[in-house]
Amino acid sequence: MAGKGTQTPSYWYDGSPVPWPMRLLVPLYAAVAGLRRRLYQRGWRKRHVLPVPVIVVGNITAGGTGKTPLTIALVNRLREAGWKPGVASRGYGREDAGSARWVEADTPTALGGDEPVLIAWKTGVPVRVDADRVAAGKALAAAGCDVIICDDGLQHYRLARDIEIEVVDAQRRYGNGRLLPAGPLREPVSRAAECDFRVVNLGQASDDAAVNACGFGQWPLSLHIDSAQPLAGGRARALASFAGQRVHAVAGIAHPQRFFDMLRARGIGVVPHAFADHQAYQPEDLAFGSQLPVLMTEKDAVKCRAFANDWQYAVPLRAELPAAFWVALTDRLDKLRPN
Numbered sequence: 001m002a003g004k005g006t007q008t009p010s011y012w013y014d015g016s017p018v019p020w021p022m023r024l025l026v027p028l029y030a031a032v033a034g035l036r037r038r039l040y041q042r043g044w045r046k047r048h049v050l051p052v053p054v055i056v057v058g059n060i061t062a063g064g065t066g067k068t069p070l071t072i073a074l075v076n077r078l079r080e081a082g083w084k085p086g087v088a089s090r091g092y093g094r095e096d097a098g099s100a101r102w103v104e105a106d107t108p109t110a111l112g113g114d115e116p117v118l119i120a121w122k123t124g125v126p127v128r129v130d131a132d133r134v135a136a137g138k139a140l141a142a143a144g145c146d147v148i149i150c151d152d153g154l155q156h157y158r159l160a161r162d163i164e165i166e167v168v169d170a171q172r173r174y175g176n177g178r179l180l181p182a183g184p185l186r187e188p189v190s191r192a193a194e195c196d197f198r199v200v201n202l203g204q205a206s207d208d209a210a211v212n213a214c215g216f217g218q219w220p221l222s223l224h225i226d227s228a229q230p231l232a233g234g235r236a237r238a239l240a241s242f243a244g245q246r247v248h249a250v251a252g253i254a255h256p257q258r259f260f261d262m263l264r265a266r267g268i269g270v271v272p273h274a275f276a277d278h279q280a281y282q283p284e285d286l287a288f289g290s291q292l293p294v295l296m297t298e299k300d301a302v303k304c305r306a307f308a309n310d311w312q313y314a315v316p317l318r319a320e321l322p323a324a325f326w327v328a329l330t331d332r333l334d335k336l337r338p339n
Helices: 020-041 067-080 114-123 133-142 189-194 207-213 256-264 323-334
Strands: 054-058 085-089 101-103 127-129 147-151 163-169 197-201 218-224 227-230 246-251 269-274 294-297 312-315 318-320
Touching: 054 067, 067 085, 067 114, 067 147, 067 163, 067 218, 067 318, 067 323, 085 114, 085 133, 101 114, 114 127, 114 147, 127 133, 133 147, 163 189, 163 323, 197 323, 246 256, 256 269
Parallel strands: 054 147, 054 163, 085 127, 085 147, 163 197, 197 218, 246 269, 246 294, 294 312
Antiparallel strands: 101 127, 218 318, 227 312
């Protein structure tokens, strides 16, 4: 079964036939996943309620859809609104995954996980990684956080949540519409309708494309890049300064092509290097045989800082949503604020 850290099976999204062994496993997966959810819905398994509001950012598909950029944007907006947010995450792929850990900007990604380290680096808020998200939330609340944001965890029903935000990739959507392992779905598509907010990640799509891509009750998320930060330190460069020249582009994310396309749209000649999601980089991985500039996502950059050189750059990603989304979210959250 494919998931984080592995290559996505092509048949999930390209319309090719699904191998019969994968089709045979779907009823088993559906039965186990459905039973687990019903146990929580009917109160036969306990949901744990935290003393502060909980927002879960997740998806019903396996793999990345843009949850982490949205989580970072949520943290920044809520902090501006007077909240003290903290972030809870499992910290996928980290060593000693059974242990809980506070994550700082300089925590090695092998210990903290690449996405939690990136969030800590970008926001500076408390970040707690723990396979037990209930325990992570309790630790954050005890540390003074008055709202908990869970980066992933839509299916972690043991933790009660006040607001659910589903994120879906506008290009891939729900793939072939099949449950794991025959398709990308962790839960049936109908589960998405139960979320409080449904966000469609459009990448760098135009406003007109956003209108066409979003259905009723969906919110467009657009991604923007405009600078490049040297990994070895120093002043950022305008991304436009790379226009008209060739660069090595590195992306170890769920959908590398999105990053390559964003660079090409800026007039940059891209030599693409796609790695597996959550790639554990070694210096030789970036030895491309030429000293062209290397542009990479920030998620990759946090894993390459220890051996960075002068021609390697992180490209910061900025997530934007309509003002009406933030009004609706903060209005709902304000009603949960303790008196």
